[in-house]
Amino acid sequence: MNQTKIAPVETDRPPEDDAGTAQLRVIPLGGLGGIGKNMMLLESGESILIIDAGLMFPDSDMHGVDVVIPETEYLLDRLDWIRGIVLTHGHEDHIGALPYLIDQGLDAPVYATALTKGLLQGKLSEHGLLAQTELHTVTEDDVIPLEPFTVEFFHTCHSFPDSVGVTVSTPAGRVIFTSDYKFDDTPVDGKLTEVDKLERWGDEGVLLLLADSTNVETEGSTPSETKVEETLDSIFSQVNGRVILATFASNISRVQQIITISRKHGRRVGMIGRSMINNAKIAIGLGYLDIRQDELLTAREMEELPSHQVTIIATGSQGEPTSAMVRMSIGDQRQISLRKGDTVVLSATPIPGNEELFNRTVDNLYRRGARVFYHELSDDVHVSGHGGKEDYRRMLELVRPRYFIPVHGAYRHLVLHGELAEEVGIAPENVYVVEDGQVVEFGHFEDETEARLGEHVSANHVFVDGLGVGDIGSVVLRDRRHLGSDGFLVCIVALDEFDGSILYGPEIISRGFVYIRDNEGLILRAEEIVRNEVKGKVAPTALSRRVRNALASFCSNEMGRRPMILPVVIQV
Numbered sequence: 001m002n003q004t005k006i007a008p009v010e011t012d013r014p015p016e017d018d019a020g021t022a023q024l025r026v027i028p029l030g031g032l033g034g035i036g037k038n039m040m041l042l043e044s045g046e047s048i049l050i051i052d053a054g055l056m057f058p059d060s061d062m063h064g065v066d067v068v069i070p071e072t073e074y075l076l077d078r079l080d081w082i083r084g085i086v087l088t089h090g091h092e093d094h095i096g097a098l099p100y101l102i103d104q105g106l107d108a109p110v111y112a113t114a115l116t117k118g119l120l121q122g123k124l125s126e127h128g129l130l131a132q133t134e135l136h137t138v139t140e141d142d143v144i145p146l147e148p149f150t151v152e153f154f155h156t157c158h159s160f161p162d163s164v165g166v167t168v169s170t171p172a173g174r175v176i177f178t179s180d181y182k183f184d185d186t187p188v189d190g191k192l193t194e195v196d197k198l199e200r201w202g203d204e205g206v207l208l209l210l211a212d213s214t215n216v217e218t219e220g221s222t223p224s225e226t227k228v229e230e231t232l233d234s235i236f237s238q239v240n241g242r243v244i245l246a247t248f249a250s251n252i253s254r255v256q257q258i259i260t261i262s263r264k265h266g267r268r269v270g271m272i273g274r275s276m277i278n279n280a281k282i283a284i285g286l287g288y289l290d291i292r293q294d295e296l297l298t299a300r301e302m303e304e305l306p307s308h309q310v311t312i313i314a315t316g317s318q319g320e321p322t323s324a325m326v327r328m329s330i331g332d333q334r335q336i337s338l339r340k341g342d343t344v345v346l347s348a349t350p351i352p353g354n355e356e357l358f359n360r361t362v363d364n365l366y367r368r369g370a371r372v373f374y375h376e377l378s379d380d381v382h383v384s385g386h387g388g389k390e391d392y393r394r395m396l397e398l399v400r401p402r403y404f405i406p407v408h409g410a411y412r413h414l415v416l417h418g419e420l421a422e423e424v425g426i427a428p429e430n431v432y433v434v435e436d437g438q439v440v441e442f443g444h445f446e447d448e449t450e451a452r453l454g455e456h457v458s459a460n461h462v463f464v465d466g467l468g469v470g471d472i473g474s475v476v477l478r479d480r481r482h483l484g485s486d487g488f489l490v491c492i493v494a495l496d497e498f499d500g501s502i503l504y505g506p507e508i509i510s511r512g513f514v515y516i517r518d519n520e521g522l523i524l525r526a527e528e529i530v531r532n533e534v535k536g537k538v539a540p541t542a543l544s545r546r547v548r549n550a551l552a553s554f555c556s557n558e559m560g561r562r563p564m565i566l567p568v569v570i571q572v
Contacts (some may be wrong), residue, residue, distance in 0.1 A: 022441035024172035029459045030070035031434035036093040038408060039070045043173050046254030049149050050085040051177055055207040067464045074457045082108040082259055084144040088179035089163035090116035091250050096320035099127040109134040111144055111322035115162035118282040140164050154194040156181035159251045159385030161189045161288055172442040173207030176399055180212050182214035183394060184227045184388035198398040209401035213409035213417040218388040229257050235373060236265045239340035240308040246317040246325040247348055249275035252283045254347060255313060259291050262311040270297030271335055273315030277357045299335035317348035329364035338370035347382045349375045396424045403430045403451055467510035487512025488564040489532055491547055497571040500538060506530040513563040529554050540569040
């Protein structure tokens with residue numbers, strides 16, 4: 001191969017030159033070319049190993065969509081090939097899709113560390129799927145034989161205390177999948193990323209490294225979690241009122257930091273938000289949080305205790321509309337009311353695309369009289385769980401893989417990470433920058449290379465809307481965007497089936513286009529446009545089309561808008 005970068009290509013089948021056998025096929029179903037929805041397949045012969053099965057939260061233009069999960073048509077056609085599902089940690093973008101996929105028929109043993117397994121059990125129980133799912137607890141020291149694969153683990157520092165990376169021995173060679181990680185010399189739990197294992201595997205020889213790319217644009221290394229603790233300690237020292245902190249419900253390490261600092265300052269801790277409370281119960285039960293259930297404040301105590309004795313941890317660090325923090329910011333939280341003197345700390349940075357919701361929440365918190373700390377005022381109220389560019393460089397230098405595929409990031413992140421790999425000495429032709437669905441094959445082929453592009457499998461977004469999974473597609477989303485921007489008009493007209501004369505109407509109903517009472521003249525002119533289209537006996541389908549086109553032109557000319565037009569033509 002002479003290309004520096006291998007861009008995704010759309011093909012229906014593997015290359016025609018199929019001499020030789022692919023000993024390993026790497027198939028990304030999510031996480032490459034976007035943030036979230038992480039899911040990777042390793043395939044050898046008729047055996048598949050799944051690494052992670054995450055969701056992503058909808059973009060602002062995905063109206064009404066609750067979450068987005070990977071498309072798994074490729075997997076569902078090969079269910080008997082699946083040897084196991086390995087989960088690296090318990091964040092939603094790595095485990096959140098699994099209940100939906102199990103409900104669709106995915107049936108294989110699941111391997112996860114204790115806290116990840118605990119959070120997954122809660123999700124499966126909510127879906128009524130726990131009894132039918134085979135779950136196994138693993139540690140970073142375990143070796144799992146899943147023929148033809150052998151799976152091992154290494155502990156990683158991340159914003160989740162039980163995170164692991166995965167190494168897989170395959171017929172083609174060793175594959176290392178880092179998942180999310182950073183190198184932190186002073187992590188909250190005292191457990192370092194296992195550099196010794198990475199060095200050993202690098203010395204033994206690594207065929208392929210698949211590594212997180214999320215923060216490749218950030219120069220240097222990600223600061224230690226101790227920076228957050230120092231900042232929070234300083235904030236607690238300055239205030240006398242209640243301190244209310246928002247963070248991700250799955251960021252158990254951050255929750256422990258808040259508990260520790262609160263104790264130091266003579267405060268007790270309460271929690272608000274269903275996911276925060278559920279995750280805390282699981283973490284306490286498994287020993288990942290140093291606090292007893294009976295030490296937590298009740299909602300009444302959070303309101304009635306002296307303010308200087310109260311810390312509240314809440315969901316809503318991203319400005320999610322239904323979260324506890326957002327409801328507090330608009331005075332709609334049933335249990336807790338913000339009051340003057342409260343200090344609010346948003347211990348997170350907004351995910352790209354969430355900036356508007358985040359900023360709106362900050363504004364509303366100020367309107368309630370709260371003092372607010374957030375990333376733009378105080379950098380160290382949050383540090384990322386992902387490494388920076390130097391962390392990524394260090395990983396590449398430790399592992400020294402022959403081939404490299406950057407994962408977990410927008411396309412620009414993948415390209416930049418690929419360029420970094422070249423800087424540390426990986427041959428440019430061995431760096432594959434691909435997106436979801438693009439298969440990369442490893443084996444001995446006729447041209448004597450050991451890697452090549454395979455086919456492109458379907459890896460689209462699957463939208464979850466209420467109880468519906470996959471029944472919302474691009475056409476429905478387009479209609480929702482149309483409705484959201486220009487509204488709609490319904491035109492009802494009843495015709496005599498014998499001569500085509502108007503028996504009723506036309507009646508025009510508007511929603512989201514104009515307010516009828518204030519635009520009666522406009523509506524009367526629109527009705528006249530419809531009457532002019534009813535000339536003689538015309539088939540209802542043809543008349544509907546004429547009415548739609550006439551009203552669309554009228555609305556565009558009169559108002560400069562293009563509402564959705566829904567003609568209802570009835571013959572009686």
